[in-house]
Amino acid sequence: MALIETQDLAKVYHLGETDVHALAGVSVAIDDGEFVAVMGPSGSGKSTFMNVVGCLDVPTSGAYRFAGEDVAGLSADALAGLRNRSIGFVFQQFNLLPRTSAAANVELPLLYGGVPAHERRERALAKLAQVGLAERAGHHPAQLSGGQQQRVAIARALVNDPKLILADEPTGALDSATSLEVMALLQELNRSGITIVVVTHEPDIAAFASRLIAFRDGRIVSDTRNAPADAAAALARRRAEAAGVPA
Numbered sequence: 001m002a003l004i005e006t007q008d009l010a011k012v013y014h015l016g017e018t019d020v021h022a023l024a025g026v027s028v029a030i031d032d033g034e035f036v037a038v039m040g041p042s043g044s045g046k047s048t049f050m051n052v053v054g055c056l057d058v059p060t061s062g063a064y065r066f067a068g069e070d071v072a073g074l075s076a077d078a079l080a081g082l083r084n085r086s087i088g089f090v091f092q093q094f095n096l097l098p099r100t101s102a103a104a105n106v107e108l109p110l111l112y113g114g115v116p117a118h119e120r121r122e123r124a125l126a127k128l129a130q131v132g133l134a135e136r137a138g139h140h141p142a143q144l145s146g147g148q149q150q151r152v153a154i155a156r157a158l159v160n161d162p163k164l165i166l167a168d169e170p171t172g173a174l175d176s177a178t179s180l181e182v183m184a185l186l187q188e189l190n191r192s193g194i195t196i197v198v199v200t201h202e203p204d205i206a207a208f209a210s211r212l213i214a215f216r217d218g219r220i221v222s223d224t225r226n227a228p229a230d231a232a233a234a235l236a237r238r239r240a241e242a243a244g245v246p247a
Contacts, residue, residue, distance in 0.1 A: 002065075003163060003195050004030040004053055009062035011048050011218075022048040023059070024218035030197065030211075032067075032163070035190040035228065037206035038199045040215035047168060049215065050199050054087055054166045055079040067163060084113050088157025092169040094149045096141045102128060103137040106156045113160065127155040131185060147178035154185060158194075165189065167198045171205055177238055183208045184231035 011023040023045050030036055040046040051057040052064065055071060058079070064071045066082065074082065088109075096105045106124035115123075128137050131151040141149050150170060157165050167186065171179035187208060190196045200206055207229045214222040 001032050002029040003032040003067055005065040007063040010060050012060045021218050026220055033193055033195055034211055035196045035209045036211045037209035038213050039206055044215040045218040046199050046215045050166050050168055055083045084109055086163045088162040088165045090153050090157050090167040090170045092172040094153045098141050101138050102152045105152055106159050109160050123159055127158045131155045146174050147181055150182050164195045169200055180231050180235040184235055187231050
């Protein structure tokens with residue numbers, strides 16, 4: 001079943017007397033449970049596509065259905081409700097509140113959703129445990145490594161049990177070993193049934209997805225299936241090499 005369906009999706013930005021066609025007739029279907037990497041150079045339309053799919057922006061024209069629901073005609077409040085209910089976001093720069101604990105950062109989507117305080121804390125702690133950070137719940141972002149901060153961000157994306165996680169360059173601010181940790185976690189979440197869409201310009205990161213969609217000039221120029229690399233296995237090999245253990 002398709003979770004994401006777009007038909008002739010277009011997004012035009014009016015900059016003075018110039019029209020910029022960020023998306024120019026994008027038609028694609030992404031099934032529930034897929035792991036998709038969206039690739040392309042800067043200005044190709046991949047981030048605009050993510051923003052529209054994530055209900056952060058609305059298309060200029062065309063159709064978009066999320067889990068069978070017509071999204072293009074929803075009001076701003078309805079879009080916000082859909083985002084909070086069904087979509088988790090992970091960004092390159094983590095977007096954590098600096099003076100707030102890891103647990104409180106994870107609670108934020110629940111706070112916006114009006115969830116009672118005791119339930120917010122219980123669910124946040126459970127998601128931090130799921131990403132391996134139960135013991136860091138009281139730490140502030142400055143007390144965490146980059147990889148730990150990204151895992152807090154992933155826990156925040158998970159706290160509403162979303163159908164979809166959209167990750168925009170989730171490893172862009174991380175070293176290669178930590179990037180493998182993040183991709184292993186995303187693969188694990190995908191195996192649990194969550195649809196993952198990763199926007200990246202890095203082929204080695206895209207290699208962990210089972211489908212590769214490439215954008216150029218606002219259009220899809222290729223859409224291919226992929227035999228994904230195993231991020232957990234790659235991380236284990238890297239750690240063994242670092243420890244001087246023969247492969």
